[in-house]
Amino acid sequence: DAKTTQPPSMDCAEGRAANLPCNHSTISGNEYVYWYRQIHSQGPQYIIHGLKNNETNEMASLIITEDRKSSTLILPHATLRDTAVYYCIVRVVSTTSGTYKYIFGTGTRLKVLA
Amino acid sequence: GAVVSQHPSRVICKSGTSVKIECRSLDFQATTMFWYRQFPKQSLMLMATSNEGSKATYEQGVEKDKFLINHASLTLSTLTVTSAHPEDSSFYICSVVRGIVTDTQYFGPGTRLTVL
Numbered sequence: 364d365a366k367t368t369q370p371p372s373m374d375c376a377e378g379r380a381a382n383l384p385c386n387h388s389t390i391s392g393n394e395y396v397y398w399y400r401q402i403h404s405q406g407p408q409y410i411i412h413g414l415k416n417n418e419t420n421e422m423a424s425l426i427i428t429e430d431r432k433s434s435t436l437i438l439p440h441a442t443l444r445d446t447a448v449y450y451c452i453v454r455v456v457s458t459t460s461g462t463y464k465y466i467f468g469t470g471t472r473l474k475v476l477a
Numbered sequence: 478g479a480v481v482s483q484h485p486s487r488v489i490c491k492s493g494t495s496v497k498i499e500c501r502s503l504d505f506q507a508t509t510m511f512w513y514r515q516f517p518k519q520s521l522m523l524m525a526t527s528n529e530g531s532k533a534t535y536e537q538g539v540e541k542d543k544f545l546i547n548h549a550s551l552t553l554s555t556l557t558v559t560s561a562h563p564e565d566s567s568f569y570i571c572s573v574v575r576g577i578v579t580d581t582q583y584f585g586p587g588t589r590l591t592v593l
Contacts, residue, residue, distance in 0.1 A: 404587070406587045409584075465511070467513075
């Protein structure tokens with residue numbers, strides 16, 4: 364089961380900031396939050412990741428709440444090319460084998476409107 | 478970011494045949510690769526974890542005898558869909574993991590399989 368929940372869809376006007384929320388209330392203390400996006404019929408593209416501090420790169424900003432139970436991905440000036448499905452993911456670690464994996468939730472389908 | 482390739486990008490085959498999909502990490506050695514499957518308008522579903530030099534770990538409900546995974550080198554993992562059927566038609570995507578602490582995944586472009 365996915366460890367994250369996201370709204371299924373959002374619209375954003377071109378040029379405005381897109382704020383995409385994610386709940387990860389069961390995240391453990393040393394696990395990172397990763398964000399990816401997928402444009403139709405392509406492999407997911409890495410955007411950003413973080414542990415507990417806010418992060419920013421050339422693509423986006425990531426705001427993580429102090430209790431780490433939720434985060435928000437911010438695209439500061441959305442363009443039409445940002446229309447995609449955005450996935451928030453945390454890592455799942457097996458308590459028996461110590462191996463890890465990533466489970467995708469349903470993601471948020473962001474549509475940037477002209 | 479890492480560069481990951483998949484080959485072929487698109488394949489059409491007849492029912493009952495086997496299809497091999499390659500996933501290559503082009504700019505670093507990956508001890509772990511993941512294979513996902515994605516049906517239209519759905520999210521990615523993890524199929525298996527591919528570990529170099531050892532047997533793959535399959536997710537519950539994924540038939541290991543049908544989806545053969547070989548991770549023979551640190552830059553190559555292959556997924557073979559054996560005796561393919563129309564219900565195996567899907568978008569297959571691999572990813573490689575870079576780094577130890579943050580384990581950022583980088584994904585290949587995907588392979589679209591159509592079984593007639």
